[in-house]
Amino acid sequence: MLNDIRWPTRALVAGFGLALGLIIGGPAFGTSGDTSDSTTAFALLFVGIAVELVVISAFPVWAGRAQRRFSAEVAAATDELAAGDVSPVPEIGRLVRARTERRHGWWLPVRGSGPAPSEIAVFVALGDEPPRRVAALVPPDLGFSQVRDVPAVLLVHPEHREAAVLDDRVTPDRLAEVEADPRWRTERLPSDRRVVGGYLPLGGALLLGIGTGLLIAALVLTLW
Structure with a gap:
C-alpha cells in the first residue's frame, strides 16, 4: 500500500487514456460523411465519455476502500505491539x-x-x-x-x-x-514518484491507453 502502487496507478492512467482515445478516435475516424459512420462516431464519443466518468468515479471508491483496509491493518498491528504479543x-x-x-x-x-x-x-x-x-x-x-x-x-x-x-x-x-x-x-x-514506479512508465501507460482507444475506434468504424 505504501511502497508499491505501480499497477493500480498505471491501470488508472491507462483507463483515462483509453477513454481519451475513444473520445478522439470516434470523431477523427468517422468524418467520411456517411450517416452510419457519423452515428457510430458519436456513439464512440459517448462511450469514451462514459468510460472517463467510470474511471473518475471508481478511483475514489477504490482508494477509500484501500485506505480503510490499510488503516485497519495498522490498528491491528498497533494492538499487537501494545499488548506485547510481538x-x-x-x-x-x-x-x-x-x-x-x-x-x-x-x-x-x-x-x-x-x-x-x-x-x-x-x-x-x-x-x-x-x-x-x-x-x-x-x-x-x-x-x-x-x-x-x-x-x-x-x-x-x-x-x-x-x-x-x-x-x-x-x-x-x-x-x-x-x-x-x-x-x-x-x-x-x-x-511519491518512486512508489508509483516513476513518471515515465505512467506516460507509457497513458499512451498505451490512448493507442488502444484509437485502435478500438478504428476497428469499430471499419467493421461496423
Missing part, C-alpha cells in the same frame, strides 16, 4: 505526511492509548532493510498533519513491515541524532 524492531524515521483517521485510536509506549480520532502518519523508515515507508497511528495533538520531515524513532511490527508505533520515550538528543544521520543524504529514499 517484539518491535526499532528504526529511525522521518515524517512524510499525516491525515486524520476517524475510525481508530492510537497508542504510544509512555502516553498509552487514546480514542479515535487519531492521525495516521507516514514515515520513511531507516533500519537494516532498504529504506521504506511505514505508517503509525499517533495522537492528533502532535499536529503531524501540519508539518513535514519531523525526525522520529519507530517501533516497527516484525511481520507487518508497513506498520509501526511512534516511540515517545526518546530524548531530544536522540532525535537530533536521527536528524543528523548521514543515510538521509546517501540512501535512495522512497518518494
